[in-house]
Amino acid sequence: xxxxxxxxxxxxxxxxxxxxxxxxxxxxxxxxxxxxxxxxxxxxxxxxxxxxxxxxxxxxxxxx
Numbered sequence: 001x002x003x004x005x006x007x008x009x010x011x012x013x014x015x016x017x018x019x020x021x022x023x024x025x026x027x028x029x030x031x032x033x034x035x036x037x038x039x040x041x042x043x044x045x046x047x048x049x050x051x052x053x054x055x056x057x058x059x060x061x062x063x064x
Contacts, residue, residue: 001057008056009064010048012041017048020064 006023017039027033039048045063053061 004059007060007062008052009062010037010045010052011064015041017041017043019052023059 004023006021006026008022009020010017011020012018017037018034019037020034021027022033026035037048037052039051049061049063053059
């Protein structure tokens, strides 16, 4: 599978890991570049990056 040139950046905010998308398709679909994930900020960055990367293998996922 080819990777998208639009990575996802993750960061914790108000107890939740947030996903900042750079893919214009996602931004157009949701009207924002930032969406909450299902993960609380109690989880480690490495864990969340791995889980999001597994769910969306077409994107590179990084901690912001």
